[in-house]
Amino acid sequence: MGFADFFWFLLWIFSFTAYIFVVVLIISDLFRDHQLSGWLKAVWVIFLVFVPFLTAIVYVIARHKGMAERASSRRGIVAEADDYHPAASASPSEDIARAKELLDAGTISQGEFDALKSKALGNQYFGA
Template sequence: MSFFGEFFWFLLWSFYFIAYLYVVIVIITDLFRDHKLNGWLKALWIIALIFVPFLTALVYIIARGKGMAERATAARGPMISEADDYRPAASSSPADDIAQAKALLDAGTISQGEYEALKSKALGNQYFGA
């Protein structure tokens, strides 16, 4: 077998070994995350992972896969939408919004059309409770 063939097989087996180690680490992490499973069953799963590793990992993922996802989601905590971080601050009143828009118009920052749009938005917000 050539050098490149041996190198290819080495890379392939290295990938499989690292992937297997990742699966074992995920399974052990999930075992310790599960508070409903008692200590004896956790020890039994770990012993099985040591003596029959591939079959045990496969059975564990098939039998407890849904619970693994739920426990991982619970461990991450509640998700907050990114949009919540960028909400503009609520204005104090429509009159303040119109005054700010007028100041921008007078400074030449916005056009007359943009001023009218901001003004109508501020007045619309007053009536719709936004």
């Protein structure tokens, strides 16, 4: 096996991997689209199996705008989830003081205060 054969082998492996990536992208987009009926989703998948390259090209050309919108809305959901940070304080004493205020206001019970207090003290010792 010479260099040219090895080069063509690598080119085919790259092409096949890229095609599999596109098929997975198309199938995930199909199931993310709530406006498309189940029958049309099935037709797209059947065509992807029997006429794979042509169907992938047609799908990407015909539905590119919807794919972009669904992908960007999906990224927005993930970005919102990534931005979530629970309220963290600088020290356990601040957590305990806030919990004590809630206890004094009658918002939480003594048991809930004890749980918050032990959690705050546990976070101090375990670095969580």
